[in-house]
Amino acid sequence: MIEYDKDAIVYPYITSFIRGEIPQRHGILKELQDYAEKHSIPIVQPETAKLLEVLTAIKSPKRILEVGCAIGYSAILMAQYLEKGGSITTLEWDADMAEIARENIEKAGLSDSIKVIQNDAKEVVKTLTGEYDIVFLDGPKAHYIYMLNDCIRLLKKGGILISDNVLYKGMTADDEHVIRRKITIVKRLRRFISAQMQRDDLETVILPLGDGVTVSVKK
Numbered sequence: 680m681i682e683y684d685k686d687a688i689v690y691p692y693i694t695s696f697i698r699g700e701i702p703q704r705h706g707i708l709k710e711l712q713d714y715a716e717k718h719s720i721p722i723v724q725p726e727t728a729k730l731l732e733v734l735t736a737i738k739s740p741k742r743i744l745e746v747g748c749a750i751g752y753s754a755i756l757m758a759q760y761l762e763k764g765g766s767i768t769t770l771e772w773d774a775d776m777a778e779i780a781r782e783n784i785e786k787a788g789l790s791d792s793i794k795v796i797q798n799d800a801k802e803v804v805k806t807l808t809g810e811y812d813i814v815f816l817d818g819p820k821a822h823y824i825y826m827l828n829d830c831i832r833l834l835k836k837g838g839i840l841i842s843d844n845v846l847y848k849g850m851t852a853d854d855e856h857v858i859r860r861k862i863t864i865v866k867r868l869r870r871f872i873s874a875q876m877q878r879d880d881l882e883t884v885i886l887p888l889g890d891g892v893t894v895s896v897k898k
């Protein structure tokens with residue numbers, strides 16, 4: 680039986696249908712999914728994981744930047760579609776999480792292509808240079824707005840910025856859904872979405888998928 684997700688932003692039966700169509704994962708990705716569930720570690724939702732796979736497969740990226748690594752699940756997922764010799768830089772503030780991610784990446788045989796930087800992403804993004812084909816924002820939601828300029832600076836022309844959790848259990852879309860203690864995050868997510876939509880150098884779509892995802896291409 681398919682379980683319903685109480686925080687789904689679309690009708691739960693739609694989410695259940697989509698999830699029911701996604702083939703079971705195997706190997707390290709299945710192990711990490713199980714580990715994340717057991718230890719309540721937030722990793723990308725199954726349908727968002729599929730979007731990531733499709734976009735990375737279309738791009739065959741040479742360089743990916745990820746903000747928010749957790750245990751390395753989405754980095755390992757995206758690494759399948761890297762161009763030969765390509766690399767992922769993933770940022771994680773939590774030292775224990777970063778250590779687990781490094782172990783998982785080694786277990787997946789991807790230590791040469793995925794580098795975990797353990798530090799505050801807000802500070803790290805300011806210092807990064809070079810161009811990335813994909814930036815995946817999946818870290819501190821309240822700070823997406825402050826990282827936007829650097830993310831765009833770091834994107835190649837034609838590069839894609841994917842930002843997860845932007846509809847934040849529906850709270851971003853409607854005041855009546857907002858939990859009081861989340862108001863600051865919600866206000867900043869609204870600013871983040873508007874900023875993306877209004878920039879002349881981006882083309883952006885808001886997708887009601889998973890917890891809400893924006894996908895922007897740099898023009």
Ligand SMILES: C[S@@+](CC[C@H](N)C(=O)[O-])C[C@H]1O[C@@H](n2cnc3c(N)ncnc32)[C@H](O)[C@@H]1O
Pocket residue numbers: 721722723746747748749750751752753754770771772773776798799800801817818819
């Ligand atoms: C949703 S999880 C990332 C999940 C991961 N992308 C996946 O799907 O496998 C968000 C992660 O961002 C990390 N994080 C939160 N604030 C951060 C910051 N300022 N800098 C770097 N990482 C941060 C959290 O510790 C957490 O592990």
